[in-house]
Amino acid sequence: MSKPQAEKIEIELTVNGQPVAVSVSPVERLLDTLRYTMNLTGTKEGCGEGECGACTVVLDGLPVNSCLVPTIQARGRRVETIESIDPSRLSELLDSGATQCGACTPGVVMSACWVLDHPDLCDSHSLRELMAGNLCRCTGYDGIIDGLAAALDASNQRPGAGA
Amino acid sequence: MASPRRSEGISKLTGRERYVDDLAIDGCWWGMTARSPAPRGRIREIRFGKGVDWSEFVVVDHRDIPGPNEVRLIELDQPVLAADRVRHVHEAVVLVAHPSREMCRRAIREIEIVVDREPPALDFRVTPSPDQIQYADDNVLKHLRIEKGDVERALAGAAHVVEEVYETGAQEHVYLETQGMLAWEDDGVVTVSGSMQCPYYVLNALIHALGRDEKQVRVVQTPTGGGFGGKEDYPSNIALHAALLALKAKHPVKIIYDRGEDLAATTKRHPSLVRHRTGVDSEGRLVAQDIEMILDGGAYVTLSPVVLSRGIIHAAGPYACDNVRIVGRAVMTNSVPFGAFRGFGAPQSLFACERQMDRVARAASLSPAEIRRRNLIRDGQTTSTSQRIDDGTDRLAVLDAALRRSDYDAKREAHRSFNASHPYLRRGMGLASFYHGAGFTGGGEVYLASTQHVAGLPDGRVEVRSASTEIGQGTRTIFATIAASRLGLDESDIVIAEPDTSRVPNSGPTVASRTAMVVGHLLELACDDLRRTLGLPKDAPGDAVRAAIIARLASHPSEELVGKARYKAPPGIQWDEQTYKGDAYGTFAWATYVAEVEVDLRMFETRVIAFDAVQEIGKVLNETLARGQIQGGVVQAIGWALTEDFVWKDGAMANAQLTNYIIPSACDVPPIGVEFLENPYPHGAMGAKGIGELPMDGPAPAICNAVADALGVEPTTIPLTPERLMDLMTEAGVA
Amino acid sequence: MKLLTPGTVPEATAMLRDSGGRAKPIAGATDVFVHWPVRVPADDEIFIDLSGLAELRPHRWTDDELILGALTTYWDVITDPRAAEEFAILVQAARTVGSIQIQTRGTWAGNIANASPAADGVPALMARDAVVELTSAEGVEQVPLDAFYLGYKRFVMKPDQLITAIRLPRRPHHFESFIKVGTRRAQAITKVGVAIAHSDAGWRIVANSMAPTVRRCRALEEALDDQAPLRSPNDFTPLLTRDLAPIDDIRSTAAYRLGVLARVLYHELAPVCGSVGPSGAAS
Structure with missing residues (x-):
């Protein structure tokens, strides 16, 4: 006998600034809701065990592995995914070679943009520590770290920086 | 000058690139695989449990295969789905498909494959007992031999002879995108689309096992999240599985491996054992190299013979020696099959070679730099296969640049006083000099006879049609640069066709560091052919090319305007497959890498604190991409050298989780310093040689040489985990 | 569910x-x-x-x-x-x-x-x-x-x-430190871990991955409180085995765990604890 699917629950949350209502199973992963229900496939599954960070999204202002977040816990909260990122923020990462195969990249970009939004983190953490939750098998990390450093420099020099 | 930007870079950075699991296909079912629980035996029974309603599922086994039950590769020994016997744990036996992925998972748990076990061969280093023999009469998949001069006589006359055995472990690719394929049938054509390096390998495997002709099968590569060799051969298996399910289900079927399944079931780097006996004269010059290389071939032949070939050809290192004997064998075991992995046998043999050179240096009372300086091959001298090297590259300059860049001598000096005073930290410097042959070995490129097309488009742009794939290394960007440069156009005038076997010719597999050098050069020749077809002179400027394309296609709208090229060996290349003598590769890239390590004697951890990679690669086509290849390869090799350990159970990986198979994070590696020297290769695109695999070869020996420098013990086995280093130091009585 | x-x-x-x-x-x-x-x-x-x-x-x-x-x-x-x-x-x-x-x-x-x-x-x-x-x-x-x-x-x-x-x-501490020996520097599961704290309430030495549970090393704590001389990492081992029982698993070995914990503790405590070191204060 096939088992019936668990009862679905209706929840509301804000994704990339838009209020959305979705119907989810009680223990569905946020990663799957984003990818397969909302078709936001920019967020990748790399390991399903919170190790690689490819599925990083920002939940209420903090980076999380969406493979370890029950969607139900995002009810009433704000989720930012890679689809929210303005490409104009990424030129330093592009120029430094921060992406090769691209599979870890959306997670890398979410972490990097979170650091760019919170440059004070650099007072307590090295850039390598800040990016340690994102495993990359292509770049050897220099392209990522150099690009993030350049982007931090550029945003410091932008008018209004530090406000 | 800034490098051209990666053409699909923004698409990847913004998550808009669509990988196979990102494609939403109407009516698509999920496919999943039930696997062998045993390393060897007869399948007695397959039990389908009562926990699911099987009428909802499509179930495929070996009886559903229309053609021969064989995955077409070098040999035809590997079944698509095991029929009556299994040869390794996780071997695919039964496939299921269902509209729900969750239901597939439940179904797989309900399938029990009952195997009557037979004695497995699990250690390639041990002579198999008679009841473990499963291939030929000794389980040896391939024997190879290289001979030059008289090794025994030279050893007898040597001033110093050094003997040692080295071992390297398996390595998992850990491309961040797991393997995945999507298959469907439409108007009698089976299309398979997915993550892969080699569309024509997949195509040929489908033609063979599905019993179809070329017109009834089509393969399309989707953007591929890393390969490193792991998507060279294995995608044929999963493509066949997806196709079989799709044909039976009459629905598109997608198979996407979980990380755990990918780690457990797909191919790995071959573990190796390499024995060296090296003789030098009183000046420290090599007089004899006697080398034996044994690879764990795993349960099926896959690519082991050619991995062994590249392994032994690189085994003597970039040195001149008149007397060399290298014997190699790949041994069948009941381990999950080993396959292609960046470097393809060379990292294993070069690890042994470059560790051995440090030992020889100590025997001859020379520094590690000096032993290499005295023996590095000079123009006019020959390699172990008697290939005469005459490329004009200054290999000593490569060595010197690495020493200079890493501040090698001054740091070694500083470390002596540091080590004498620090309670538990020890620092050391290590170097490795090596080479890597680009392109297929020996007559391989002639056999492949790759073709490459470029086509004029009605708007005057030019489309590159190639089966060479973008897997992260930058093929699309490089090809645009090469075609634009050859035709005098802008990179924005170049369109790269999707690798779709119904549209692109067979330009050979995307492997062996051959894409930029070999296929890139074919691309240049195809551009020349296009210009010729247009009736333009060789030096016609880009504007003339564009105008001629527009004019021709305006007047002949139904015409295909295509420039073509087919591989021909550069003049003077000779290779004898029987004697393993001659020009093993068209050319080699040359390198010296320096590692600086710090060992923490509290926990026996080795940390690479600085790394410099200097290489001569013909011509740098794109500085950002080339540097990225080197840095990424070095870090992948640091993982292989230090942390990427396998826990084996029944020939399968017991630590098949990213939590327990430890690849480096950003915190585990230093910035990787990269320097390129250039000596253009006339038969490579714009002078380029291959670089993709090169950086995998040098780091492991450089790191272990640095550990030896720091501690005075001699690591012979990698990964050099803290546990292994503790044992080594305990045995040496210095823990 | x-x-x-x-x-x-x-x-x-x-x-x-x-x-x-x-x-x-x-x-x-x-x-x-x-x-x-x-x-x-x-x-x-x-x-x-x-x-x-x-x-x-x-x-x-x-x-x-x-x-x-x-x-x-x-x-x-x-x-x-x-x-x-x-x-x-x-x-x-x-x-x-x-x-x-x-x-x-x-x-x-x-x-x-x-x-x-x-x-x-x-x-x-x-x-x-x-x-x-x-x-x-x-x-x-x-x-x-x-x-x-x-x-x-x-x-x-x-x-x-x-x-x-x-x-x-909330209590003032003279010394505290947490040392994690993991499979790598970030994203790692601990092979050997230890928290060390010293206040007027005495020494606390708490190890993880060294026993079926996270556990205090009470024998060592007592030795430190009593200022018993601990001249080398080897002197720590018998004290540690009274409270800990490390195992071999897919991440490490019992021998490594015990040997490394002793070394880590020795080197961590030697600079701050007079009774620990090559010539302990009590000798």
């Missing part, structure tokens, strides 16, 4: 009681959700999502205690400057947990309740004499963390009890 979403602690404890102890509370889900799709959740499994219990969320400072609500994450502590001043060892330990993506989700209480021998948060809490507040429908109970565990994945907390807070006495 059911998921319950209480809005208050009394609701949550009532649900726990009514489930007959079968319900499993979820806070940050970083342990529960690992490899989630390939796990086999029983059809009658019940989860209680604690994330809506606002009263468990904040950590707060009283005159003599730091109180971590059950939903306090590692990141909450890492980013509190007062914690860095007064509970540096907690910040140190928290920063070794997984990655930032885990630190923003994982909770201190979850670390205790998951009861992994490799838990990184627990040794630091135990070294600072944490007390666990357990709440059930019947009432509230306070259990010292060092009396919480009974054996591998077993503890005194009853199935109907919920960890609602962790109380840490």
Whole structure:
């Protein structure tokens, strides 16, 4: 006998600034809701065990592995995914070679943009520590770290920086 | 000058690139695989449990295969789905498909494959007992031999002879995108689309096992999240599985491996054992190299013979020696099959070679730099296969640049006083000099006879049609640069066709560091052919090319305007497959890498604190991409050298989780310093040689040489985990 | 499979009681959700999502205690400057947990309740004499963390009890340190870990990944309190084996774990503890 699917629950949350209502199973992963229900496939599954960070999204202002977040816990909260990122923020990462195969990249970009939004983190953490939750098998990390450093420099020099 | 930007870079950075699991296909079912629980035996029974309603599922086994039950590769020994016997744990036996992925998972748990076990061969280093023999009469998949001069006589006359055995472990690719394929049938054509390096390998495997002709099968590569060799051969298996399910289900079927399944079931780097006996004269010059290389071939032949070939050809290192004997064998075991992995046998043999050179240096009372300086091959001298090297590259300059860049001598000096005073930290410097042959070995490129097309488009742009794939290394960007440069156009005038076997010719597999050098050069020749077809002179400027394309296609709208090229060996290349003598590769890239390590004697951890990679690669086509290849390869090799350990159970990986198979994070590696020297290769695109695999070869020996420098013990086995280093130091009585 | 979403602690404890102890509370889900799709959740499994219990969320400072609500994450502590001043060892330990993506989700209480021998948060809490507040429908109970565990994945907390807070006495410390020997520098599971704290209450040495539970090394603590001379790492070993029992597993070996813990402790303590070193003060 096939088992019936668990009862679905209706929840509301804000994704990339838009209020959305979705119907989810009680223990569905946020990663799957984003990818397969909302078709936001920019967020990748790399390991399903919170190790690689490819599925990083920002939940209420903090980076999380969406493979370890029950969607139900995002009810009433704000989720930012890679689809929210303005490409104009990424030129330093592009120029430094921060992406090769691209599979870890959306997670890398979410972490990097979170650091760019919170440059004070650099007072307590090295850039390598800040990016340690994102495993990359292509770049050897220099392209990522150099690009993030350049982007931090550029945003410091932008008018209004530090406000 | 800034490098051209990666053409699909923004698409990847913004998550808009669509990988196979990102494609939403109407009516698509999920496919999943039930696997062998045993390393060897007869399948007695397959039990389908009562926990699911099987009428909802499509179930495929070996009886559903229309053609021969064989995955077409070098040999035809590997079944698509095991029929009556299994040869390794996780071997695919039964496939299921269902509209729900969750239901597939439940179904797989309900399938029990009952195997009557037979004695497995699990250690390639041990002579198999008679009841473990499963291939030929000794389980040896391939024997190879290289001979030059008289090794025994030279050893007898040597001033110093050094003997040692080295071992390297398996390595998992850990491309961040797991393997995945999507298959469907439409108007009698089976299309398979997915993550892969080699569309024509997949195509040929489908033609063979599905019993179809070329017109009834089509393969399309989707953007591929890393390969490193792991998507060279294995995608044929999963493509066949997806196709079989799709044909039976009459629905598109997608198979996407979980990380755990990918780690457990797909191919790995071959573990190796390499024995060296090296003789030098009183000046420290090599007089004899006697080398034996044994690879764990795993349960099926896959690519082991050619991995062994590249392994032994690189085994003597970039040195001149008149007397060399290298014997190699790949041994069948009941381990999950080993396959292609960046470097393809060379990292294993070069690890042994470059560790051995440090030992020889100590025997001859020379520094590690000096032993290499005295023996590095000079123009006019020959390699172990008697290939005469005459490329004009200054290999000593490569060595010197690495020493200079890493501040090698001054740091070694500083470390002596540091080590004498620090309670538990020890620092050391290590170097490795090596080479890597680009392109297929020996007559391989002639056999492949790759073709490459470029086509004029009605708007005057030019489309590159190639089966060479973008897997992260930058093929699309490089090809645009090469075609634009050859035709005098802008990179924005170049369109790269999707690798779709119904549209692109067979330009050979995307492997062996051959894409930029070999296929890139074919691309240049195809551009020349296009210009010729247009009736333009060789030096016609880009504007003339564009105008001629527009004019021709305006007047002949139904015409295909295509420039073509087919591989021909550069003049003077000779290779004898029987004697393993001659020009093993068209050319080699040359390198010296320096590692600086710090060992923490509290926990026996080795940390690479600085790394410099200097290489001569013909011509740098794109500085950002080339540097990225080197840095990424070095870090992948640091993982292989230090942390990427396998826990084996029944020939399968017991630590098949990213939590327990430890690849480096950003915190585990230093910035990787990269320097390129250039000596253009006339038969490579714009002078380029291959670089993709090169950086995998040098780091492991450089790191272990640095550990030896720091501690005075001699690591012979990698990964050099803290546990292994503790044992080594305990045995040496210095823990 | 059911998921319950209480809005208050009394609701949550009532649900726990009514489930007959079968319900499993979820806070940050970083342990529960690992490899989630390939796990086999029983059809009658019940989860209680604690994330809506606002009263468990904040950590707060009283005159003599730091109180971590059950939903306090590692990141909450890492980013509190007062914690860095007064509970540096907690910040140190928290920063070794997984990655930032885990630190923003994982909770201190979850670390205790998951009861992994490799838990990184627990040794630091135990070294600072944490007390666990357990709440059930019947009432509230306070259990010292060092009396919480009974054996591998077993503890005194009853199935109907919920960890609602962790109380840490504010007390000046002469020395504290957390050392993690992991499989790599970030994103690592601990092979050998130890929290060291010294205050007027005495020495606390708490090891993880060295026994079926996180455990205090009481024999060593006594030796340090008594200023017994410890001249080399080898002198630590017999004291450590009185409390610890490391094993071989897929991450390391018992011999490595014990040898390394002794070395780490020796080198960490030698500069700060007069009785430890090549010529201990008492010699």
